[in-house]
Amino acid sequence: MSVKFRRPLLLASGALLAVAAVAVPVVVGTASADPASANQPRIVGGNKASLSDHPYAVFLTDGGGNQFCGAVIVSSTAVATAAHCAKAVSKQDIRVVAGREDKRTDDGQVLGVSKVWIDKSYSDPTRGGDVAVLTVRGQFDYRPAKLPGNADARLYSEGTEATVLGWGRVADGGARSDYLRSAQVPVVSDSECRSDYDVYDQKTMVCAGYREGGIDACQGDSGGPLVVGDTLIGIVSFGDGCGKAGKPGVYTRVSEYVDDIEAQAKPRTLFP
Secondary structure, three states: OOEEOOOOOOOEEEEOOOOOOOOOOOOOOOOOOOOOHHOOOOEEOOEEOOOOOOEEEEEEEOOOOOOEEEEEEEEEEEEEEEEEHHHOOHHHHHHEEEOOOOOOOOOOOHHHOOOOOOOOOOOOOHHOOOOOOEEEEOOOOOOEEEEOOHHHHHOOOOOEEEEEOOOOOOOOOOEEEEEEEEEEEEEEOOHHHHHHHOOOOOOOOEEOOOOOOOOOOOOOOOOOOEOOOEEEEEEEEEEOOOOOOOOOOOEEEEHHHHHHHHHHHOOEEEEE
């Protein structure tokens, strides 16, 4: 099995960061001119999406302004993303871009990052803990996604229709998307996902996708949100190809990390 993270090769701080492109159900130049975006994927089998419906969907850029991952607003001062995205670029070079559907425009906000929290158990996406929280310099003008509570366990039930969002590739090995895209994918049972991936951990991961494939997240979508309504249930993590039959996308199970995300995302107070 060729498991890939959902983000491209990046040139960060002069060092080549070799990170494979993870195939996961998710929405959403030339290689010589833009080495980061050349291997960037977008959602396979999806459609153009609107930030008016999903204002919490954001993307991350490196020091050169290249989009390399997705993320999701979880408070007025923080976003959640994949740990492998947070580790890919140094804190001082990460920028969070909010309110920009079309990456070619100057719409929305571009905020630097003041703090990076990565789950202490993380070592590799296939071993779980693929979650991070980035605290930004400033505040977002856009509403956050909702985090799942105790009453939301049903959202992880087999067959639940979820939406994955991103600016990654629209095909395995294809071109990147300039626009935010989305795709509808059903949650897959733990037993089925375990048969598809021997590394699957039902405590820290959740799968979504169609048995026949065709709709999935792709390179460049890592760190982006999987939502049911406006409730964040997953973060794009890894997969085998993009939209491959019998290989659904694997997401970080957000319900397992809610307490940590809430603690890290708590808006800063300037005065005691």
